Amino acid sequence: MLKLTKKADYGLMALKYLAEHPETPALSAKDIADAYGIPAQLLAKILQRLTKTGLLRSHAGMNGGYALSRDAREISAFEVIHSIDGPLFITSCTKGAKGCDLTPSCTIKEPLARVNETIAGVLKSISIYDLADRDPAKAAEAGSSIGQRLVTLTL
Amino acid sequence: MLKLTKKADYGLMALKYLAEHPETPALSAKDIADAYGIPAQLLAKILQRLTKTGLLRSHAGMNGGYALSRDAREISAFEVIHSIDGPLFITSCTKGAKGCDLTPSCTIKEPLARVNETIAGVLKSISIYDLADRDPAKAAEAGSSIGQRLVTLTL
DNA sequence: TGAATCTCCGACAGTTTTGGTCGTATACTA
């Protein structure tokens, strides 16, 4: 459990793919879908949502497609997941107007909310650039890369 | 998304409740369910699973019920969630024998696996004791309490 | 102009996961 949806996975994969091809002006949903063997129409819908939230820029017509709207370093995994799967709450009772229906019940939520923020923080600290396919040896040596990064968080 | 199930929530609530009543030898599923207004039979099933994984000790018969098998400080939120919801994978493709079906597709999984470990680490660092209802003022001053804890993790 | 390519968008069906119930068997106490 506590896993993210396939849609979010696909979204991350697509953005990663775009980050790896900065030279091309735009890639169609089908191009990316074919590269990973995922359903093209489904990916299209995901990319559309990412466009609506401003992470991608779309261009209709021939030779159209999608491109990152910012540098890959400036797009966090958190933004992608949030765009696709919606707000990220670890507590199952989404704190609406009044919190839980059962008034005094969710005394757990308070501490878990901090966990939630921590996880969000971790996700925010990872950019699409970090996911992109640089070869592992290089990734290991690079200071800014994953694998060397130290996260310090107050819980 | 990325939220834990109600069952896991219920489980945490129940353990928290037990941690808050260390004087009583055992509490029945119904007692706890009533306290929080959650379905008794469902909670019973959850507690049974927690018993099977060794987090609780059960006692049938009159004045029976459930009790923590260890000190609340020794039970992590991670154990509870893992017992109820199963293995905790952020990647939607549960890495079975060969990983994804789409062979080269999940180059994302590798970095995300680290995120996964980080989250697990955070969850492991929180005990049922931390969730238990000590009054907020005290909790704020206590050194061992949540709110003051520093988590340092390599990503 | 018109054809081809591609994004855009809503609706909808199939499947899986969750949440919750029911019934019964079993264990323990008084």
Next chain:
DNA sequence: TAGTATACGACCAAAACTGTCGGAGATTCA
């Protein structure tokens, strides 16, 4: 032996997730 409580499996309903279909609008190129 009556009453209370766990143990366990089958079952059902509701929700979420995944994926598909069909059509409308934009853009480019011939």
